[in-house]
Amino acid sequence: MTVLENRELTVLDPRTDEVVGRVPIASPERCDEAVSSARRAAAGWARTPAAERGAALHAAAAAVRAAADELAALNARETGKPVDDARGGVDAGIGTLVQYAELGPVHRGRSLHGGWDATDLMVPEPRGVVAVLTPWNDPVAVAAGLIGAALATGNTVVHKPSERCPQTGRRFAELVAAHLPPGVLEIVDGDGAVGARLAEAEVDVVAHVGSTATGRAIAEACARTGARALLENGGNDALVVDADIDPEWAAAQAALGAFANAGQICVSVERIYVHACLADAFLDALVREAEQWRERIGPLVDRAHRGHVHGHVEAALGGGARALTGGAVPDGPGAFYPPTVLIGCVPHMSVMRDETFGPVAPVRVVPDFATALQEAGADRYGLAATVLTSDMAHAQRAWRELPVGTVKVNDVFGGAPGGASQPRGASGSGFGFGPELLDEMTAVKVVHLAPAPGPA
Template identity: 90%
Template sequence: MIQLDAGYCSSVTVLENHELTVLDPRTDEVVGRVPIASPERCDEAVASARRAASGWARTPAAERGAALHAAAAAVREAADELAALNSRETGKPVDDARGGVDAGVGTLVQYAELGPVHRGRSLHGAWAATDLMIPEPRGVVAVLTPWNDPVAVAAGLIGAALATGNTVVHKPSERCPQTGRRFAELVAAHLPPGVLEIVDGDGAVGAGLAGAPVDVVAHVGSSATGRAIAEACARTGARALLENGGNDPLVVDADVDPGWAAAQAALGSFANAGQICVSVERIYVHACVADAFLDALVQEAGRWADRIGPLVDRAHRRHVHGHVAGALDGGARALTGGAIPDGPGAFYPPTVLIGCVPDMAVMSEETFGPVAPVRVVPDFGTALREGGDGRYGLAATVLTADMEHAQRAWRELPVGTVKVNDVFGGAPGGASEPRGISGTGFGFGPELLDEMTAVKVVHLGVC
């Protein structure tokens, strides 16, 4: 069996009686115990989804859309419950968690509307023939979702799969199993039996699903897990749809207001304690604005100190602090933060590092915490070149008033998403393809419907 990691070490304790124990990252108190699905239960879930696949595929698309509309309404009704569960399991502030639920509701509604209008093409063949390209559901989709935005991400992958006539086996993250299960139960209540199956567990359960006889494995999480899933899919023939780690750069050009740039950098680095897929992971600032930018960024870190929640657990805090400590040992300096606080929970302060160099883990790997490592560069070209280096290719942000520099940035940066002058900006429905080890395939927007379907060419001739 392949081995899947759990991100940055498990946030839960696997007990001898095969349970996940989830701790509140604010207080270290137990907030839930969830049984781990046995291999037999996982096999049963896949087999049940397979049995339901034909009937769900034949269900008219408008009826599938109506079911998703009903599911979205149920999730909306339970938004406060889901947000509270999410906050207790992961430490995410309740308002942020509620925002993720609202986003998930919107996504379910989006796919409820897009599914019935997802279409194929007609081709121009012989006069007496009809030639078509028809999208068909791929079959059974294994959906493995993360802890940092569990409802919104699950709503996208599950919603697109169901809207196009696939059935789903969903494994929520072991870091928020109660949130993930409750969301999936709300959706499943509006579907025929077997169309959405739910299994709970750790990386071993995810590994079992990745190697099971399914047709798609859709995963959002770490790059190491994504590589293991890709290898499993290469053996089984399943399609791998992956959004994995990022090491997103932020470039601060010479012509921007340093205070505004620092506010953008702080938002990108510290929101949700840096635990967002497209968080800012490293900062390249032009030397001529560096001093003013750093002074403002330290002030911003102070403002964020009382606004962010804890990291998801102490294991992840050890990962984050390991990157920071390695940078400090390598000659970097902490202008603020950089130390594990006393007391319960998995809190970590907003941290600003200066004197960072490319080979430090905090610059070359995904830290996924409230850390802003800064590298001062002599010019915009150096910032683009260093920002584009590395194995990851999820997203990047550039702050500049120079239209030529903006044009260069989106042309030259080898990432799936380039944001100019807005660290979390973007229109609804936008979809991109990650580059490098950050994943493969479209994970959002109308294009996700294409990922969930296979095109069949049909030639109807006459005899």
């Protein structure tokens, strides 16, 4: 939990409520200074050969690897994430830095087939200064992606970590910055006001992973300044369980999607549609899974967020839903919340309509696959969805029809390394991760080289 006091962030351990640290909030002057410093460094970093930029990222990845246990422990204390999960996020971040260290020097340009006596090129160039605003739920992995792609393509960066894990974010960025020239990676700490200041500053890109409300405010700011907005925002990811699936296996997939990291993953399962013929067996198995997950998950990030999650559950219960397990705030310190399974959910409930971002599995029983697909797609968000089915025609129909950036079939957290995502609707815009993120960080210049005429 983070408390704002006298221009200082006080971070509390969400397991114990003990103070983890206090971090000064950057002043408006410090924000402006960081942007100016990055701007001064931009030309030199853009001229640095791509292979040298890649070598710097390789060195940074090695430094993060050496500090991986430190970063994981700090992340666990600030956000309550289990240490093993936090270490997994650090390892993912290391892999991403290495990926962009390799991809940066081969980032694509094109030659065009024009006249024989001329040369025509399309050349990617860095956009300039990138403000990177990162979340608390996977702070190292997300920052590594956005910062790594920006640096690999010759941009400079001003990074603001989430106020809920400022020490983790700063430590990671410091490890990377130590292998870069001065000004290439600036770090500022603070709350939403600091992020808003950066979004309004003279930057060329604002890359943000976080809530839809903040993303919309950033998009408005970028519309005024002309900066490019790169946004991965909220999600309300659906899970569809078809009639031909083993209900025990489906329940295990649903529990993993809904309860891992206490439901605080960008692509967590937020709502479940199960075929009526499987409903009883699936729900029995899902309750058993939830009770097993009870001892395996950590707390929510803070008590304020727990209040948000429980508010969704209470509203659903008040609207006629029923909790088969969980659904109550436990006694004791910290921000713990039990894995919760809700039945009797209907589309207008906030737990089905909005992002809960907690260990809650709201289930809606549907008569057929077509209804499940229709209701899963009737949503303002567009991040991801999962379909569990043995019917190839249903799988094909699902990925064709669901209006989301990523569709996973029979694997709730599946995906190959290097894959990108392109959220839709209220979930944001632009590619995240993969080679396509390098395209987002660059602008293409068309060059036509023709010979000058000879002497008259």
